[in-house]
Amino acid sequence: RVAKKTITRSLLYIRILEKLIESGTHIVSSKQLADMMGLSDVKIRKDISNFGKVGRPRIGYKTFELKKILEDFVLQNIVHAVLFGVGNLGSAILKYPGFHQDRIKIVAAFDKDKSKVGKKINGVSVYSVKNAVKIISKTHAEIGIIAVPEKHSQNIADVIVSSGVKGIVNFSPISISVPEKVFVRDIDLSIEFLSLMYEMRHK
Amino acid sequence: RVAKKTITRSLLYIRILEKLIESGTHIVSSKQLADMMGLSDVKIRKDISNFGKVGRPRIGYKTFELKKILEDFVLQNIVHAVLFGVGNLGSAILKYPGFHQDRIKIVAAFDKDKSKVGKKINGVSVYSVKNAVKIISKTHAEIGIIAVPEKHSQNIADVIVSSGVKGIVNFSPISISVPEKVFVRDIDLSIEFLSLMYEMRHK
Ligand SMILES: NC(=O)c1ccc[n+]([C@@H]2O[C@H](COP(=O)([O-])OP(=O)(O)OC[C@H]3O[C@@H](n4cnc5c(N)ncnc54)[C@H](O)[C@@H]3O)[C@@H](O)[C@H]2O)c1
Ligand SMILES: NC(=O)c1ccc[n+]([C@@H]2O[C@H](COP(=O)([O-])OP(=O)(O)OC[C@H]3O[C@@H](n4cnc5c(N)ncnc54)[C@H](O)[C@@H]3O)[C@@H](O)[C@H]2O)c1
Known part of the structure; x- marks a missing residue:
């Protein structure tokens, strides 16, 4: 069972990723996400690890791919x-x-x-x-x-x-x-x- | 420092006590408060112990007195x-x-x-x-x-x-x-x- 706080953060990640995609950003690092969320880098990586193998170390996460994985996890549908x-x-x-x-x-x-x-x-x-x-x-x-x-x-x-x-x-x-x-x-x-x-x- | 959850519960206690006073109830036991709040009796007693010596064991709390103490604690003013x-x-x-x-x-x-x-x-x-x-x-x-x-x-x-x-x-x-x-x-x-x-x- 994933903690409720992780779900809440996931919804915030989805919103931030939507804005990044709109501005044409294809790759984002856990450090950048941490700065945008006011959280620690470690917390971000721990959260995202809940969703299986995503992204590559030192390169970061593909914004489009990460958003899709998070949406499937949290919001299967309307x-x-x-x-x-x-x-x-x-x-x-x-x-x-x-x-x-x-x-x-x-x-x-x-x-x-x-x-x-x-x-x-x-x-x-x-x-x-x-x-x-x-x-x-x-x-x-x-x-x-x-x-x-x-x-x-x-x-x-x-x-x-x-x-x-x-x-x-x-x-x-x-x-x-x-x-x-x-x-x-x-x-x-x-x-x-x-x-x-x-x-x-x-x- | 009293935990935020205790403040939130205190505000709920104040609301419940207001209703009890309106209906003319002068004394309420921690057991009755527990039933009205859907919490355990122990939790209620622990919360109220934050506010100093209130009420008498086995008899309960004076609704008016407890409300006043809670209000002073949580809501010093507007x-x-x-x-x-x-x-x-x-x-x-x-x-x-x-x-x-x-x-x-x-x-x-x-x-x-x-x-x-x-x-x-x-x-x-x-x-x-x-x-x-x-x-x-x-x-x-x-x-x-x-x-x-x-x-x-x-x-x-x-x-x-x-x-x-x-x-x-x-x-x-x-x-x-x-x-x-x-x-x-x-x-x-x-x-x-x-x-x-x-x-x-x-x-
Ligand atoms: N309506 C809801 O149920 C609801 C639910 C959740 C969140 N929100 C959030 O609450 C906020 C308000 O939502 P709403 O539905 O009332 O929007 P709205 O468009 O009905 O009202 C916004 C008001 O803010 C005023 N405004 C815009 N820019 C301003 C500025 N720089 N300085 C002062 N006033 C300014 C506008 O003139 C307007 O009167 C939004 O951020 C929205 O995301 C609303
Ligand atoms: N307005 C706020 O900003 C706000 C803030 C916090 C909490 N609330 C709470 O939200 C609730 C609604 O507040 P409001 O300000 O919109 O009140 P309101 O009086 O403006 O609206 C209440 C609506 O409910 C309808 N209604 C009444 N009884 C009904 C019933 N049995 N079945 C179906 N509809 C019924 C009324 O016709 C009315 O349209 C209240 O419980 C209030 O305590 C409101």
């Missing part, structure tokens, strides 16, 4: 997601072109507000949350995104679980309870700010 | 922040009432788009980014939030640093370089989705 709650945060997520570049595709959105149902945002149709289970069954969605107010988030988690989706990204500031086989990732923006502040005050 | 980029994500952040509840106050916002400058969103004035250093000098801002497109984020990081602010929350998907004394917290939403997906596929 991730399909569904979004619940087309409010401030939900609509910012729907409008963001960066997800598509990172191979994340939102295939449907749900809301309980009748004035939002039936709209299309950035190509994604907004359905009534009442029809969620039926609509999701027609998609290949693997992740459900919770962007509804906290008092509705557990209810929405239950809807996502009953539709057979096994992964949840939860933006609401309370933790949700799900069956064992379902994976949850809580993203709490406030906690990010407050723990940064704490670090600054206690350095 | 965190002031300034936001750069009043686009999809930036305006969602400005409109979010949850930050204020968590004692995070956005005191000014900056954009380069003339049609946004001079507006007020949720009580926060939007200024031209050209006047950022001057405006920030009149505030007590300790954190700068970067919500501009990635090609401008390094430039904005330089503006934040030159205004004397020592903490940066960076929402753009590229890493920024700052002097040693400045703290940076990168929040990359795509990486959260992709590493969740990776975990699901390799469980």
Whole structure:
């Protein structure tokens, strides 16, 4: 099992390699990658060794080849997601072109507000949350995104679980309870700010 | 130095204690807190022991007293922040009432788009980014939030640093370089989705 931090770094490597390829760079050394990432040379070589025999010592890695190997390792294919709650945060997520570049595709959105149902945002149709289970069954969605107010988030988690989706990204500031086989990732923006502040005050 | 994870848990404890106090609960045991947090009883007791002598064995903790101690420990006072980029994500952040509840106050916002400058969103004035250093000098801002497109984020990081602010929350998907004394917290939403997906596929 490759550590989660290695996956996160791999995604950063893929982004950097994309930029290098765009600027016409064919070969990159672990030292150059280390400088661009603010990591040590040893760390880079250790990470890349996870992916089998790549590159040649002292010459470096072919940018195109390394990117392909990393993509096969981390992103076998496109991730399909569904979004619940087309409010401030939900609509910012729907409008963001960066997800598509990172191979994340939102295939449907749900809301309980009748004035939002039936709209299309950035190509994604907004359905009534009442029809969620039926609509999701027609998609290949693997992740459900919770962007509804906290008092509705557990209810929405239950809807996502009953539709057979096994992964949840939860933006609401309370933790949700799900069956064992379902994976949850809580993203709490406030906690990010407050723990940064704490670090600054206690350095 | 108390570990960052303890701070994050403390913020979750404070939220749970707030709800308990609202529902009229005066005493809570470490076992009850453990159940509500999905953590072990031992972990809860170890965390709370960081804050000195609190509560009485076998009886539990006074909800009001424990909340006050945790707040003094983690949140000595309000965190002031300034936001750069009043686009999809930036305006969602400005409109979010949850930050204020968590004692995070956005005191000014900056954009380069003339049609946004001079507006007020949720009580926060939007200024031209050209006047950022001057405006920030009149505030007590300790954190700068970067919500501009990635090609401008390094430039904005330089503006934040030159205004004397020592903490940066960076929402753009590229890493920024700052002097040693400045703290940076990168929040990359795509990486959260992709590493969740990776975990699901390799469980
Ligand atoms: N806006 C931010 O920057 C921000 C930051 C941190 C956390 N959050 C969290 O993200 C969530 C959304 O925040 P927001 O600012 O977008 O809120 P919002 O009120 O702007 O939007 C919520 C949306 O959810 C819809 N909704 C409510 N109940 C629903 C239900 N049962 N089923 C389907 N849709 C439902 C509403 O109609 C609305 O469109 C909240 O839990 C909030 O705590 C937001
Ligand atoms: N929207 C999302 O859900 C989301 C998700 C993940 C990451 N991000 C990241 O957050 C950032 C903002 O995304 P967005 O969707 O809000 O983009 P956006 O294009 O909607 O908004 C960007 C805003 O920044 C302003 N701006 C541009 N250059 C500026 C400068 N030099 N100084 C001050 N203001 C400037 C623009 O006028 C605009 O108002 C991007 O880096 C993006 O990659 C957004």
